[in-house]
Amino acid sequence: MLSLKKPNPRDWLVSQNKYQSKKTSLKAKTISVTAGKGGVGKTSVAVKMAKILANTGYKVLLLDCDTNLSNTVVKLGLPINNYFYELISAQRDFDDCLHKDGNLHLLSGCNGSIDLFNRNLEVDRIIIDILVNHERDYDYIILDCPAGITKETLTLNAYSDYRFVIVTPDKSSVTDSYSLIKILNKEFGVNDNHLLINKISSEPQYQRMVKTLSETVETFLKCRLHILGGITNVEAPVDQFDTLLLKQENSSLHKNFVKIVKKFTEEIEGAALSTDSEFVPKFTTRSEHDVRFTV
Numbered sequence: 001m002l003s004l005k006k007p008n009p010r011d012w013l014v015s016q017n018k019y020q021s022k023k024t025s026l027k028a029k030t031i032s033v034t035a036g037k038g039g040v041g042k043t044s045v046a047v048k049m050a051k052i053l054a055n056t057g058y059k060v061l062l063l064d065c066d067t068n069l070s071n072t073v074v075k076l077g078l079p080i081n082n083y084f085y086e087l088i089s090a091q092r093d094f095d096d097c098l099h100k101d102g103n104l105h106l107l108s109g110c111n112g113s114i115d116l117f118n119r120n121l122e123v124d125r126i127i128i129d130i131l132v133n134h135e136r137d138y139d140y141i142i143l144d145c146p147a148g149i150t151k152e153t154l155t156l157n158a159y160s161d162y163r164f165v166i167v168t169p170d171k172s173s174v175t176d177s178y179s180l181i182k183i184l185n186k187e188f189g190v191n192d193n194h195l196l197i198n199k200i201s202s203e204p205q206y207q208r209m210v211k212t213l214s215e216t217v218e219t220f221l222k223c224r225l226h227i228l229g230g231i232t233n234v235e236a237p238v239d240q241f242d243t244l245l246l247k248q249e250n251s252s253l254h255k256n257f258v259k260i261v262k263k264f265t266e267e268i269e270g271a272a273l274s275t276d277s278e279f280v281p282k283f284t285t286r287s288e289h290d291v292r293f294t295v
């Protein structure tokens with residue numbers, strides 16, 4: 001008798017041999033910028049990183065996975081478009097859907113498309129198909145993920161080579177990021193993630209958060225957090241943040257991002273050269289720190 005039970009996403013990924021197939025250097029390195037919590041800076045980080053990597057000489061595809069609330073175009077000051085819907089309805093070729101700026105290619109999502117809203121799409125499968133078809137054309141593919149911990153988003157996170165979990169000092173953000181990391185671990189077997197702390201107000205606050213999250217994730221989930229660094233909370237009017245983020249290359253914000261991107265690329269290039277494919281995480285020992293929030 002046929003079973004009607006749907007396979008879980010990890011089984012599906014493994015059965016498609018896609019989960020393991022990401023290991024060769026011929027393919028783009030895929031990075032999910034994710035969080036659980038909304039408004040923590042996922043799109044800001046994804047866009048800024050994509051631009052820095054492209055300016056460094058890497059060929060980058062920025063893929064907006066917030067498919068009907070696309071903010072990448074808005075941040076970049078580009079006209080909104082319906083290309084994602086046109087692509088999946090076979091009305092437009094992939095290449096015609098891209099916004100191209102030198103090494104940086106953007107596939108944006110739609111913005112409140114009624115057509116897209118009314119289609120019952122498996123967005124994760126659509127995006128994984130895009131990745132499979134185009135991962136040989138890029139050095140990096142960055143997925144700007146939507147808020148929330150839907151199965152679709154977590155499947156994309158699990159499929160990615162790297163996950164940048166964006167956390168702010170807000171307690172809800174810390175709790176939500178832990179929930180994301182927990183489900184990724186329990187349901188998909190993901191046991192390492194990168195952590196970027198955004199909107200920090202002071203160095204001690206940053207250090208406290210790193211210790212707390214690292215200790216908690218290690219203690220309760222036996223998972224590793226690779227610390228990318230922190231981004232200061234910019235005290236600028238909200239409507240000026242994008243200009244500061246993307247246009248002012250002399251700002252300390254820009255330098256802050258460049259440092260983080262450089263650290264990451266050096267780490268993964270070092271790891272690729274090493275005989276051991278996993279780079280060694282920098283953990284604080286458990287005896288040095290208290291876990292400061294319960295989970």
Ligand SMILES: Nc1ncnc2c1ncn2[C@@H]1O[C@H](COP(=O)(O)OP(=O)(O)OP(=O)(O)O)[C@@H](O)[C@H]1O
Pocket residue numbers: 035037038039040041042043044045066071145146147198199200231232233234235238241242
């Ligand atoms: N370091 C920062 N300092 C000050 N404001 C910031 C910083 N990072 C992001 N912001 C602001 O936070 C808000 C949310 O940013 P962004 O859209 O990047 O978050 P998001 O996580 O992608 O949100 P969503 O969940 O809606 O997709 C924006 O107003 C942005 O300008």
Ligand SMILES: [Mg+2]
Pocket residue numbers: 042043044066071144145146
């Ligand atoms: Mg966003």
